[in-house]
Amino acid sequence: MQCPECSTANPEVARFCYRCGHALKRADASKHGRNNSYVVQSSEGVNQLALISTIMPHTNRETADNYRWAMITSALLIVGATALGILSIAIASAAFLIPIAYLVYIYDVNLWEDAPVPVVLGLFAATGVLATLVSLVFFRWVFDSEFSTFVAGSGTRGGFGTLSVTALLIFAVLLPIVAEIVKNLFGCLLARRPEFDDMIDGLTFGVAAGTAYAAFETIVVFWSVFTSSEFRTTAGLSSWVVVIVNLMVVKSLIYGTASGIAVGAFSGKGEGYDGFTPHYVANFAFAAGANVVYWLGVRLFAYAPFGQVLGLLWGLLILGILVIRVRVSLQHALLEAAVEDAVRDHHTFRETGTETFCPECGNMLLPGSLFCIACGTSVRSTSHQARRDIRSTSGGGAA
Ligand SMILES: [Zn+2]
Ligand SMILES: [Zn+2]
Numbered sequence: 353m354q355c356p357e358c359s360t361a362n363p364e365v366a367r368f369c370y371r372c373g374h375a376l377k378r379a380d381a382s383k384h385g386r387n388n389s390y391v392v393q394s395s396e397g398v399n400q401l402a403l404i405s406t407i408m409p410h411t412n413r414e415t416a417d418n419y420r421w422a423m424i425t426s427a428l429l430i431v432g433a434t435a436l437g438i439l440s441i442a443i444a445s446a447a448f449l450i451p452i453a454y455l456v457y458i459y460d461v462n463l464w465e466d467a468p469v470p471v472v473l474g475l476f477a478a479t480g481v482l483a484t485l486v487s488l489v490f491f492r493w494v495f496d497s498e499f500s501t502f503v504a505g506s507g508t509r510g511g512f513g514t515l516s517v518t519a520l521l522i523f524a525v526l527l528p529i530v531a532e533i534v535k536n537l538f539g540c541l542l543a544r545r546p547e548f549d550d551m552i553d554g555l556t557f558g559v560a561a562g563t564a565y566a567a568f569e570t571i572v573v574f575w576s577v578f579t580s581s582e583f584r585t586t587a588g589l590s591s592w593v594v595v596i597v598n599l600m601v602v603k604s605l606i607y608g609t610a611s612g613i614a615v616g617a618f619s620g621k622g623e624g625y626d627g628f629t630p631h632y633v634a635n636f637a638f639a640a641g642a643n644v645v646y647w648l649g650v651r652l653f654a655y656a657p658f659g660q661v662l663g664l665l666w667g668l669l670i671l672g673i674l675v676i677r678v679r680v681s682l683q684h685a686l687l688e689a690a691v692e693d694a695v696r697d698h699h700t701f702r703e704t705g706t707e708t709f710c711p712e713c714g715n716m717l718l719p720g721s722l723f724c725i726a727c728g729t730s731v732r733s734t735s736h737q738a739r740r741d742i743r744s745t746s747g748g749g750a751a
Contacts (some may be wrong), residue, residue: 353364353376354489355369355371355372355374355376356374357369357372357374357691357693357694358371358372358374358587358691358694359663359695360372360521360694360738362376362725363718363725365592365725366381366539366725366726366728367380367725367727367728368723368724368725368726368727368728369723370385370717370718370720370722370723370724371468371688371690371693371694371695371720371721371723371726372392372687372691372693372722372723373386373686373690373722373723373728373730374386374687375387375549375728380450380728386687387613388481389727389728390405390679391678391682391683391686391687391728391729391733392405392409392682392683392686392722392729392730392733393405393412393416393726393728393729393733394712394714394724394729395414396677396726398426398676398680398683399676399679399680400679401672401675401676402675403605403675404416404419404420405652406609406675406678406682407454407555407559407605407608407609407612407678408454408457409479409552409555409682409733410457410461410531410552410733410734411457411461412711412712415461416636417461418497419453419457422453423449423450423453426445426453427597428450428499428598429602430442430445430449430601431529431593431597431601432594433445433586434589434592434593434596435589436497437584437585437586437589438584438586439473439577439578439585440577440578440583440593443570443571443574443577443578443596444571444578445572445602446597446600446601447566447568447570447600447604448567448598449568449600449601449604449607450514450563450566450567450601450604450608451476451560451563451564451604454559454560454563455473455476455609457470458556458560459472459502460631468593471542471548472560475538475539475542475560475561475564476555476560476561476564478538479534479535479537479560479561479564479565480539480565480567480568481497481566482534482537482565482570483534483564483565483567483568483569484571485535486527486530486531486569486570486631487568487569487573487673488572489628490522490527490530490608491573492572493574495519495522495523495562495612498516498518498519498523499519499520499523500653501514501515501516501519502519502523502654505606509735510651511655512655512656514655515526515652515655516563520648520652521649522648523651524644524647524648524650524651524720525644525647525648526645527641528640528644528646528647529640529644530611530642531569531607531643531667532611532614532636532639532643533609534565534637534641534642535558535562535565535607535611535614536561536614536615536618537557537561538556538561538599539554539558539561539611539615539617540554540557540618541620542557543615543618543619543625544623544625544627548619549619549623549624549625550619550623550732551616551619551620551621551622551681551682551685551686551689552616552682552732553679554612554615554616554618554619554620554625555612555613555615555616555619555682556611556612556710557611557612557615558608558611558612558615558616559608559612560608560612561610561611561615562604562607562608562610562612563604563605563607563608563611564650565607566600566603566604566607566612566677567604570599570600570603570604570614573599575595577666579595591660592659594660594663595660597736598650598660598663598667599650602664602667602668602671602678603646603667605669605671606642606643606646606671606674607643609671609674609675609677609678610638610640610642610643610674611619611639612678613635613637613638613639613674613677613678613681614632614635614639614640615630615638616678616681616682616685617629617631617634617635617681618632620632620685621684621685621686621688621689622689622692623713636682638677640733642670642673644671644676645666645670646666649662649666649667649714650666650667654661654668662712668701670684680735684728686732690722690730691721693722694722699720703720703721703722703731709719710724710726710727710729711729711734712727712729712734713726713727715727715732
């Protein structure tokens with residue numbers, strides 16, 4: 353059967369073109385050529401609100417479950433520590449929950465065999481140092497009096513009348529834009545290197561830098577909790593739970609996904625990086641804009657009754673939009689790059705070498721595959737580890 357999209361000859365049983373991922377059977381197709389099945393994990397839809405397969409595209413169904421449970425367990429521990437009033441421990445672990453899970457993921461899937469851990473730790477540390485400096489400038493050294501107006505007016509104490517527009521502009525508009533530049537800086541520098549030029553690499557760097565920034569910002573903003581003489585707090589614990597979940601965990605994911613979108617656009621689809629194109633500028637603006645909208649909401653809701661809870665719901669809404677946006681961009685980038693390669697008959701080093709098996713569904717992959725013909729999962733999104741494992745057993749397994 354010839355693929356209508358890229359003219360590659362496919363076996364009759366193929367449900368998806370092995371070169372471009374196009375749906376070959378009517379049941380899998382929509383009028384856009386491929387149904388809603390997510391190329392990174394074909395059992396999920398593109399528009400599904402699934403976090404792990406979005407920010408950790410190199411996991412497969414099985415490993416994704418481990419991360420899901422690890423995150424749920426740590427989240428419960430954080431809420432537990434908060435309920436006991438041990439805020440310093442709750443805040444420190446909440447700040448570093450997502451970035452550490454992400455570092456473990458990068459190490460675990462062995463993304464870049466030659467230079468894995470030092471590169472990511474370097475990105476993490478460099479972004480962390482700049483994040484600390486920017487946060488100190490904004491929250492302590494220069495705009496500390498503006499920042500204190502939020503604390504004074506929050507809750508039902510002052511109401512909207514006490515809102516300082518200057519403070520709002522500094523902390524909900526200027527700071528998110530400056531922060532987005534810092535979050536993009538080192539990720540884009542790395543994405544220029546030929547071994548990290550895939551869009552998934554750019555996305556990964558963006559998420560790593562964004563979550564690192566969030567962690568160090570959290571530590572600076574809540575520093576007084578660590579220097580406080582009382583180890584346990586008893587007052588206002590229920591609002592602390594909401595604050596910790598929103599301003600540490602949800603914030604971390606918003607920063608990460610937004611920067612992932614921007615740095616991913618810097619990498620662009622296919623091999624080689626795109627650099628400072630209008631596409632990157634648009635995605636950078638989208639990322640910075642999402643942060644601005646998040647902070648405007650959080651700061652303004654703080655003046656309303658149940659402000660913390662409204663702020664948390666607002667954060668979850670923004671995060672949902674960002675997650676869908678990442679999935680749609682990954683879907684387009686992986687499919688479009690593959691169609692272009694297939695039409696030009698260009699072979700990349702990311703396709704399968706010998707006969708291997710799909711890590712998602714176990715079906716045998718054809719040599720030179722970029723997609724599984726049975727489930728349509730992109731080979732690019734499988735980890736190097738999984739690819740090497742299947743390759744090493746393929747000699748006997750394929751026979
Ligand atoms: Zn095709
Ligand atoms: Zn498959």
